[in-house]
Amino acid sequence: MAANAGNKIRNAKLVLLGDVGAGKSSLVLRFVKGQFVEFQESTIGAAFFSQTLAVNDETVKFEIWDTAGQERYHSLAPMYYRGAAAAIVVYDITNPASFTRAKKWVQELQAQGNPNTIVALAGNKADMLDARQVPAEEAKTYAQENGLFFMETSAKSAINVNDIFYEIAKRLLQGQQAPSPQAGMVLNQRPNERMVSSSSCCS
Amino acid sequence: MDKKKAFDDTEPGPAPSRAVDRFGFIKPEQSNSPDGIPKGKSIHEREREERRIRKWRKMIGVGGSDWKHYVRRNPHVVKRRIRKGIPDCLRGLVWQLISGSRDLLLMNPGVYETLVIYETSASELEIIRDISRTFPSHIFFQQRHGPGQRSLYNILKAYSVYDRDVGYVQGMGFIAGLLLLYMSEEDAFWLLVALLKGAVHAPMEGLYQAGLPLVQQYLSQFEKLVIELMPKLGQHFVEEMINPSMYASQWFITVFTYSFPFHLTLRVWDVFLYEGIKVVFQVGLALLRFCHDDLVKLPFEKLLHSLRNFPEEATDPDVLLPLAFSFKVSTRLEELHKEYQNPGAGTSETSSSKRLQPLIAKTMSRVGSRVVSNLTAVSNLTADRK
Numbered sequence: 001m002a003a004n005a006g007n008k009i010r011n012a013k014l015v016l017l018g019d020v021g022a023g024k025s026s027l028v029l030r031f032v033k034g035q036f037v038e039f040q041e042s043t044i045g046a047a048f049f050s051q052t053l054a055v056n057d058e059t060v061k062f063e064i065w066d067t068a069g070q071e072r073y074h075s076l077a078p079m080y081y082r083g084a085a086a087a088i089v090v091y092d093i094t095n096p097a098s099f100t101r102a103k104k105w106v107q108e109l110q111a112q113g114n115p116n117t118i119v120a121l122a123g124n125k126a127d128m129l130d131a132r133q134v135p136a137e138e139a140k141t142y143a144q145e146n147g148l149f150f151m152e153t154s155a156k157s158a159i160n161v162n163d164i165f166y167e168i169a170k171r172l173l174q175g176q177q178a179p180s181p182q183a184g185m186v187l188n189q190r191p192n193e194r195m196v197s198s199s200s201c202c203s
Numbered sequence: 204m205d206k207k208k209a210f211d212d213t214e215p216g217p218a219p220s221r222a223v224d225r226f227g228f229i230k231p232e233q234s235n236s237p238d239g240i241p242k243g244k245s246i247h248e249r250e251r252e253e254r255r256i257r258k259w260r261k262m263i264g265v266g267g268s269d270w271k272h273y274v275r276r277n278p279h280v281v282k283r284r285i286r287k288g289i290p291d292c293l294r295g296l297v298w299q300l301i302s303g304s305r306d307l308l309l310m311n312p313g314v315y316e317t318l319v320i321y322e323t324s325a326s327e328l329e330i331i332r333d334i335s336r337t338f339p340s341h342i343f344f345q346q347r348h349g350p351g352q353r354s355l356y357n358i359l360k361a362y363s364v365y366d367r368d369v370g371y372v373q374g375m376g377f378i379a380g381l382l383l384l385y386m387s388e389e390d391a392f393w394l395l396v397a398l399l400k401g402a403v404h405a406p407m408e409g410l411y412q413a414g415l416p417l418v419q420q421y422l423s424q425f426e427k428l429v430i431e432l433m434p435k436l437g438q439h440f441v442e443e444m445i446n447p448s449m450y451a452s453q454w455f456i457t458v459f460t461y462s463f464p465f466h467l468t469l470r471v472w473d474v475f476l477y478e479g480i481k482v483v484f485q486v487g488l489a490l491l492r493f494c495h496d497d498l499v500k501l502p503f504e505k506l507l508h509s510l511r512n513f514p515e516e517a518t519d520p521d522v523l524l525p526l527a528f529s530f531k532v533s534t535r536l537e538e539l540h541k542e543y544q545n546p547g548a549g550t551s552e553t554s555s556s557k558r559l560q561p562l563i564a565k566t567m568s569r570v571g572s573r574v575v576s577n578l579t580a581v582s583n584l585t586a587d588r589k
Contacts, residue, residue, distance in 0.1 A: 039339035045452035
């Protein structure tokens with residue numbers, strides 16, 4: 001997961017969207033710091049993290065915006081998904097309302113966001129199979145119909161967390177090689193920092 | 204999702220017995236974080252503290268009986284003493300006196316109980332989901348269904364019934380939680396009402412209304428103040444594409460109760476309740492000023508990190524608050540407010556006449572007339588709901 005110094009670093013803005021308590025912050029915390037806290041403080045406003053990921057001989061540096069889940073904070077969200085190379089829409093597999101909310105986020109991204117944004121759908125809390133209320137098949141079908149890629153994740157047990165980010169990174173780099181060079185990729189707009197921190201956060 | 208399951212989501216493990224700081228927050232494992240109070244006070248310091256408490260007790264009178272009288276006669280003394288910090292043992296009482304919440308409580312007997320017991324709220328599930336995520340590292344709020352969590356739930360539910368348009372909004376919990384550490388549930392509820400409905404200062408419910416209008420306004424005002432008062436940093440923010448919403452929205456939404464050094468939160472709140480939202484701008488500006496020379500050199504990512512993690516020296520209230528008070532922003536805030544409401548209208552010519560307005564308003568609120576008239580409005584509001 002750590003970046004290899006020396007190769008090219010591609011910056012990619014990534015935003016997490018989803019219902020209150022779906023586990024957005026927990027997914028980021030697992031990915032960035034390898035940690036999990038049972039009682040993650042609610043996110044107020046938004047929090048920023050970054051993490052680099054090596055894919056073959058290339059490196060993607062994710063600039064991650066973790067947003068507040070509550071509907072009332074909706075008006076702050078466009079600032080974070082605008083210009084994003086990727087978005088992870090998170091729901092809680094034990095909470096059908098959060099799946100409904102996830103679909104609304106997907107619709108909004110499709111309507112308002114950049115068409116090249118890579119959108120991933122994450123069914124989080126996959127460790128709580130006994131409490132499952134959203135069938136994996138249903139989400140998978142929905143994802144296929146809407147051109148998203150789908151994974152069930154667990155920030156708690158670390159299932160598929162790195163994988164979902166890795167998959168996004170891979171697709172970003174593929175998009176980069178595709179005829180349209182702009183596809184979902186935010187190239188380094190700022191002067192590149194020479195040192196690559198393996199992780200940093202400012203929640 | 205039913206209630207029971209919502210709670211199961213947040214099932215805690217056995218509470219580990221760990222050391223807490225003087226405010227009740229569990230200390231991080233590698234505990235070198237100070238709680239803002241130097242260890243082992245000298246006898247001299249303790250005596251000074253006791254003298255200070257005696258002065259405060261005299262100023263307040265028994266149960267707050269002399270307070271209004273004292274404030275009317277010596278508003279500047281009160282302001283000065285509050286800026287030095289309210290003694291922690293009197294904080295809860297003084298907060299209720301300066302916020303006008305004590306009057307609300309007395310004018311609305313039985314109302315809180317009705318809201319908690321007999322009313323149902325559409326926000327109940329949302330509140331439950333957030334309860335164990337509010338000050339999760341504080342011993343009072345840690346225990347599942349414990350007295351802290353129950354009181355927090357009751358206040359938030361009561362408010363969501365009291366103002367169904369606002370309902371429950373994430374962020375309120377941190378304010379309610381802070382208040383609960385210093386007063387009873389019912390007292391804390393009325394203080395929340397006093398703030399959001401505007402008993403003494405301008406109402407703050409716009410922080411939580413649909414579209415977060417007041418958050419947007421404050422952020423716009425703050426952005427302009429930064430550009431005016433620290434042009435170099437303001438320019439740097441523009442170049443690095445840093446928008447105040449990225450670092451300051453939580454300052455305003457929770458009035459520095461979220462993810463902020465607690466000892467500093469308390470000192471900010473002392474002033475905030477007496478002088479109003481202005482101090483949030485001032486403290487924000489002071490944080491930027493204190494770190495200015497570092498911030499102007501940092502690129503986007505490090506800049507964001509620094510704006511969320513201020514160095515320990517910057518969060519010493521006795522350093523930061525005097526710096527904060529050195530920013531005279533009242534008049535400019537008024538002007539920026541008008542500009543925000545009425546974009547395009549000129550402001551520079553009229554600033555001298557406007558300069559008088561905040562002063563008058565402030566004096567009025569200190570002598571209490573505005574307090575009374577606004578309180579009547581709030582109590583009418585309550586009466587309407589019955």
